[in-house]
Amino acid sequence: MEKVARIIQELDKHYGKKVWSRWREPVDELVRTILSQNTTDKNSLRAFANLKKRFETWEELLQADEEDIIQEIKSGGLANIKARKIKGCLTEIKKREGRIDLEILAKKPVPEALDYLLSLDGVGPKTAACVLIFSFNSPILPVDTHIHRLSNRLGIVQTNSRGKTQELLQKIIPDKDKYSFHLNLIEHGRKVCKAQKPLCFDCFLRELCSYYQNLQPGTPS
Ligand code: SF4
Secondary structure, eight states: OOHHHHHHHHHHHHHOOOOOOOOSOHHHHHHHHHHTTTSOHHHHHHHHHHHHHHOSSHHHHHHSOHHHHHHHHGGGSOHHHHHHHHHHHHHHHHHHHSSSOOGGGGGSOHHHHHHHHHTSTTOOHHHHHHHHHHHHOOSOOOOOHHHHHHHHHHTSOOOSSHHHHHHHHHHHSOGGGHHHHHHHHHHHHHHTSOSSSOOGGGOTTGGGOHHHHTOOTTOOO
C-alpha cells in the first residue's frame, strides 16, 4: 500500500474514521472560521458563542456598531480586523443574495462555490474550504498550521506555504478521505506531532515519517 494510503489508514485506526455531519449552517461556519484565525479553538469558540448570544440574527449584527461586535469577540484576538471582516462579508452576501444566507452554494459546482467564497473580502483558501467541507461535505481540504506542518514532516508534501500545501493535498488525498484526514491530522498535531517538540518516539506514524527517518541517532525528540 502506498505511503499516503497507509498514513490515512493509521490515522483512522487510532483516532477513528470521521463521518461527515453538518456542524453549522454556512454563514455560521464562515463567521466561526474568521474568528478562528490566529487564535486557539477555545478562544474563537468563546467569541463565536458571545456573538450568537448578543445578536439573535446576522441581520441584527449587520445593524450593530462595529465597536459592539468588537466587544463580543475580544477573546479571539485581532477583534478590530475580524469585526470588519465579518461585517464586510455579511454585507456582501446580503447584497448578492438579498439576505444573509449561503445555502445557494449547495447548488453550485465545487469550484464555483469556492470562487464565490474567495471573492468575499477577507476570505482565504482555508476559510473557504472550511465552509465547503463542514457545511456541505464538499471534497475540499482546508489546510491550517497543523496540517501544513504534519504533511511536510511526514513527507507527503514539501512546501513552504500553506497555500501550496493545500493545492497539493487537494490532489493527493482522495476525496472520500479528505474529511477524516483533516480532522485526524489536526488531532495528531495537537496530541503528538506538536509544533515545538514532536513526540516521535510515541508516534504510531514514525515508520512512515520522513522527519523521523532523518533524525540523527541520539537526537532528542
Ligand atoms: S514521527 Fe515525529 S515528526 Fe513524524 S509524525 Fe510522528 S511526531 Fe510528527
